[in-house]
Amino acid sequence: MSTAADYTAPTAAEVNAGVRLTPFLTDGPPPAAGSNFLDAGVLSAAFQSQAASTFGGGSGTMTVRRVRDTATTDDTADDGYLALPRGTIGFLVVAPYGVGGAAGAVAIGDTVDIYPIEVGNRASNISRGALATGSIDLAFNNPIEQNYDIAA
Amino acid sequence: MAKRKDLIELHHPETGGEMTAIDEKQAGVWRRRGWKDGPTPSKKKAGA
Numbered sequence: 001m002s003t004a005a006d007y008t009a010p011t012a013a014e015v016n017a018g019v020r021l022t023p024f025l026t027d028g029p030p031p032a033a034g035s036n037f038l039d040a041g042v043l044s045a046a047f048q049s050q051a052a053s054t055f056g057g058g059s060g061t062m063t064v065r066r067v068r069d070t071a072t073t074d075d076t077a078d079d080g081y082l083a084l085p086r087g088t089i090g091f092l093v094v095a096p097y098g099v100g101g102a103a104g105a106v107a108i109g110d111t112v113d114i115y116p117i118e119v120g121n122r123a124s125n126i127s128r129g130a131l132a133t134g135s136i137d138l139a140f141n142n143p144i145e146q147n148y149d150i151a152a
Numbered sequence: 153m154a155k156r157k158d159l160i161e162l163h164h165p166e167t168g169g170e171m172t173a174i175d176e177k178q179a180g181v182w183r184r185r186g187w188k189d190g191p192t193p194s195k196k197k198a199g200a
Contacts, residue, residue, distance in 0.1 A: 002182070003169040013167045019181055075177060079184070082177045090171070 002090040006144040007114055011152045015093050015106045019124075022104065024067065024080025029092050029115055030060030031142045058143075059139040066124070066132040081122070081134040088119040110150045116142035162168040 001018035004010040034057035035057035037050045064084070069077035091117040093106070120137040160174035160179040164187050171187070173179035183189070 002171040004162075011167065014169060017164045017169055017185060017187070027193045047174065073174055076180075079157050082181045085174045085178050087174050 001093050001114075006090065007091055007116055007142070008111075008150065009148065010091075010093065010114060012101070012106050012108055012110075012150050014114070015150070016101065018093065018102050019079055019083040021064065021080050021092075023085070024064045025062070026065065027063060028094060029062050029138060030057075030118075032058040032060060032115060034058045034142045056140065056143070060136055062136045063125075064134045066134055066138060084119050084122060084134075084136045086121050088118055089117070090115050092138075100129075106150055108150050111147055112150060114145040114148065115140060116144075122125070137138065160189070161191050162189060163192040164188070168192060 001010060001015050004014045026049045034056040034116050036053040038053040039048045040051040041047065042049075043080050053113050064080035067077045067079075068075075075082060094113045094115070095106060095110055095115065099105060101110075106112065115138075116136045118141050120139050122137070125133045125135060158162065160176065161170070161172055162179060163170050166186070169187075170192055171182065173182060179189075191192055
């Protein structure tokens with residue numbers, strides 16, 4: 001998904017206007033987990049109480065398969081890799097419980113997570129006896145919206 | 153932030169979405185998904 005009026009509440013049409021990446025992925029995005037903790041203990045207590053502090057990070061690498069068109073020597077079939085060049089800003093939408101629309105499209109009622117991303121870099125991995133893949137380095141530039149039910 | 157001149161503007165006729173593609177190949181991926189070239193037509197009319 002590349003644009004949305006409000007990324008925390010995308011419509012099914014906005015998501016389906018994006019590029020479907022699952023045919024090119026073996027793993028999902030890097031887990032956007034991570035939190036810092038601060039010490040909140042006081043002199044009167046021996047228990048070292050803590051509190052949640054800043055959160056975020058988890059930016060990392062996602063691997064896409066590079067696909068060739070069997071009839072040509074150009075990149076027309078390589079949509080996963082081509083959708084994510086360095087500097088791309090957009091959103092990854094993940095539907096962990098599946099999608100209700102036809103041919104992999106999302107539908108109203110589907111539960112999705114939305115990851116706002118910026119592609120920091122993209123590199124190619126080529127080795128003998130392995131599928132060619134691309135390493136996409138992603139930065140999460142805003143908080144992840146989790147478990148949003150598509151409403152429109 | 154100043155807009156880079158080499159970005160390709162695209163719009164989606166159904167959702168009204170606007171985006172800028174980094175290069176021609178990325179633009180091709182989106183065009184195959186139904187995105188059209190240029191900014192949203194309503195904006196063009198306003199500017200004319």
